[in-house]
Amino acid sequence: MKDTIRVFAPATVANVVCGFDILGFAVDAPGDEVIMRRKAEPGVTITKITGDEGRLPMDAAKNTVSASVQHYLKHIERTDIGVEIELHKKMPIGSGLGSSSASTVAGLFAINTMLDEPLTRDELVPFAMKGEELACGSGHADNVAPALLGGFVLIRSYEPLDLIKLPYPESLYCAIVFPDVDVPTRDARQMIRSKVLLKDAVIQWGNVAGLVSGLFMKDIDLIGRSMKDVLVEPVRSILIPDFYKLRETAMEAGAVSFGISGSGPSVFSFARDEETANRITSRIQKHLSERQIGSLTYVSPVNGEGPKVLG
Structure with a gap:
């Protein structure tokens, strides 16, 4: 068993x-890093958090990273183990890019690797979902599953949990813009309707099926045609300044698609190449700047690897 390990876990685009x-x-990119060290006495403690501006709890029972590691150690019956955790936030909190997910996954991947991998990555997902439940009140897997497994992931079912890794076009690039506005995940979830019209559900089913088909066929045009949301986006887009103007800007710059990342406020586009993705982010950032709204941008291919050991 290693005494010290440093792990990176990636941001994710959910929904x-x-x-x-x-x-x-x-x-x-972006993503978070965790440094984990063995200690003599049993238990999980957090010794340091950077990059969070003091927003995250140091209490091991309340922090998503340490709490999920505690659940994990209890499950594998190794509560005799003691670890200290340093969390280095390398991505913005409340961005809609799976910030809590990246931290939690980095911690779980670190402890599992440190103990010579008693569980598979798939088996780690429920523990990461516990962290999400602590962070935003809902233990969904659309951030933690791709963060752990890498690539595109479909959650076919939650009860029982059934995860499917999907293929995707290797040339696909993602252009992300995080506007400097506040959209808390809990609040964004509460805006969503609990009942939908059957005609809207039919449209949504067709688009989900089309998107999955487009990924399997590596048909970027079909992926683009299918990325339309008639259920959640019309409500959540209200929280993002100039959302439809941003979409128009992205599409004119060559985007294949445009939408909200997770609960927002980050928005993302798919592009056929890196050059187009960079053009999309720069034009959206320029538009936001003209509205006196700051923003961060990220351009990346789909990450097929998931978390990785840095040292």
Whole structure:
């Protein structure tokens, strides 16, 4: 067993427009890092958090990273183990890019690797979902599953949990813009309607099926045509300044698709190449700047690897 390990876990784009709570994919950047060290006395403690501006709890029972590691150690009956955790936030909190997910996954991947992998990555997902439940009140898997498994993941079912890794076009690039506005995940979830019209559900089913088919066929045009959301986006887009103007800007810059990442406020586009993705982010950022709204941008292919050991 290693005494010290450093792990990176990636940000993720959840929902992927039409796949609310059932689709997500990982990106290369941004992401979070965890440094984990063995200690003599049993238990899990957090010794340091950076990059969070003091927003995250140091209490091991309340922090998503340490709490999920505690659940994990109890499950594998190794509560005799003691670890100290340093969490280094390398991505913005409340961005809609799976910030809590990246932290939690980094911690779980670190402890599992440190103990010579008693569980598979798939088996780690429920523990990561516990962390999500602590962070935003809902233990969904559309961030944690792709963060752990890498690539595109479909959650076919939650009870029982049934995860399916999907193929995707290797040339696909993701252009992400995180506007400097506040959209808390809990609030964004509460806006969603609990009942939908059958005609809207039929449209949504067709789009989800089309998106999955497009990924399997590596048909970027079909992927683009299918990324339309008639259920959640019309409500959540209200929270994002100039959402439809941003979409128009992205599409004019060559985007294949445009939508909200997770619960927002980050927005993302698919592009056929890196050059187009960079053009999309720069034009959206320029538009936001003209509205006196700051933003961060990220351009990345789909990350097929998931978490990785840095040292």
